[in-house]
Amino acid sequence: MRRLVLASLGAILYALLVALPMAHVSAWAARAPDSVALGLAALPVVAWAVAVARPAPWATLWLFPVSHLPVLVAHPDLTGRPVYAGVDGMLALGAVVAVGAAWCGVALAAPRPRRARRPLRDRLREALLPAGTAVSLVLVLTAFVAPVLADDRAADVAPSQLAVLAGVAVAAHVGGRRVVGDLGDLWFDGGERERWLAHVLAERRPSPRALAASLVIAALLAALVVFVYGL
């Protein structure tokens, strides 16, 4: 779990510090990054893989943060005014600071002692929820960022930054509250499942007909959306 959290935070930090600024600067300058820039931008990815595989202090608190320096020093426009100007730029900088602090906090947290190995089926079942959370976060963030990156209007920065900030907020809500919060208690706790089921049966008293009606309405609404948007 600690490694999964480290991996997620490291990926977000890399996206905020290098990937997104590089994509924005390339779009504004209408010029793709050269091979040297791409090579330097790949260094943090390698350091991220090392830090996740071996979360020792030298990897998490030195190697991964320092690996960002070559690309940021070689391309100072990645940290310049076009990226961090104005209120939206300050919010983006705040996001970098917050994610960086979270990374350091998780890296400094003491690892839990190793337990005896459990059957593979149980370990896979335990891994499904964090994996689903990570997939949900990536999908939601990609859904918000993709139109911004595809937009070729180089001068319009503020609405694009607003879209990215909205994506970060929605992704945090989806991952933290909906997937982990609402599903996690039922996934891991048998007693909680029984209590929830008793609550649903006793207080809501659903019938098979009501469930079928709900599913039909959901299918009709989905068909209506497809028809309206002409997909």
Add this chain to the structure above:
Amino acid sequence: MKSFLLWLVAVALFAAAVWSFHTSSGFLSERDYLAGLLHVLVGLATLRGGVEVSRLAVVVALRAP
């Protein structure tokens, strides 16, 4: 089988929510803030429905003998 169908519905609702978020980002980028906000709200409501269906799927799957 019942759990699989419920998971299928939950994934479909989640996909609809992600598509709604994608559309909202386009509206926000075009400075159409009201349309963007409405699409985000629709996406969140659809996501909430998907999570509720998935909770039922989890209970059905893990209570089965």
